Amino acid sequence: MMSATDTPADAIVRVVAAIPRGRVTSYGAVAARAGLPGRARLVGRVLGETEQDLPWQRVLRSDGRIALPPRSAAFREQVRRLRAEGVTVTAGRVDLRRFGWGGGDLDAALWAMPGPRA
DNA sequence: GTCGTGACGCCTC
DNA sequence: TGAGGCGCCACGA
Numbered sequence: 241m242m243s244a245t246d247t248p249a250d251a252i253v254r255v256v257a258a259i260p261r262g263r264v265t266s267y268g269a270v271a272a273r274a275g276l277p278g279r280a281r282l283v284g285r286v287l288g289e290t291e292q293d294l295p296w297q298r299v300l301r302s303d304g305r306i307a308l309p310p311r312s313a314a315f316r317e318q319v320r321r322l323r324a325e326g327v328t329v330t331a332g333r334v335d336l337r338r339f340g341w342g343g344g345d346l347d348a349a350l351w352a353m354p355g356p357r358a
Numbered sequence: 359g360t361c362g363t364g365a366c367g368c369c370t371c
Numbered sequence: 372t373g374a375g376g377c378g379c380c381a382c383g384a
Contacts, residue, residue, distance in 0.1 A: 267366055278379060284365035285381070299365080303372095307365040314365080361384085371375085 248276050249286045256287070259298040262326045264334050265341040266302045297321040298341075305333040 251274035259265055267280035276282060284307065287296045297318040301307045308315040310332050319329045327339050 268368095271366090276380095278367085279381090280366040281364065281380065282366090286365095288365055296365085301365085302367055309365095312365095318365095363382090364380105366379085368378090369376090371373105 248274065248279065248282060249290070251275055252283050252286045253290060253292060253294060256283075256294050256296060256299060257292075259295055259341055261295070262339070263341040264298045264300050264304075264322070264327060264336070264339050266300055266304075266336070267307070268302055269341070270299055295321075300334055300336075303333070304336040304340075 252270060255270050255273045267283040268278075270283045271277060271279040274283075280302075283299065287294065287299060299307075306315055306318055306329075308318065315332070319332070322329050322334065327334055
């Protein structure tokens with residue numbers, strides 16, 4: 241997907257921009273989809289640097305928790321945005337089994353599973 | 359060239 | 372569930 245001219249950051253931006261509204265995914269998943277397996281930290285760095293209109297609030301840690309200090313302004317902003325698009329945020333965390341982006345292998349598997357409260 | 363740091367992730371206790 | 376440890380890569384001092 242990544243042509244020779246663009247940087248890993250460009251690939252990351254494309255992946256994040258492609259996350260559907262009302263869905264969330266993890267840094268690791270974004271990195272993998274961008275062709276950068278294991279570069280989760282790079283994703284975080286890119287999100288913090290870029291000035292573009294990205295749905296960065298849809299990117300969470302692998303356990304579904306927001307990767308920002310609970311008391312930071314950015315944290316509150318992320319929670320506000322997620323709730324605005326229908327994502328339930330409880331104690332700074334999101335249930336990936338319910339809102340995870342079906343693109344990832346694990347996400348898809350969990351999504352297809354007959355949940356306890358399906 | 360090395361060290362410290364970070365919007366991460368997986369494993370183990 | 373939470374905390375600690377180690378690995379990973381990019382960057383600035």
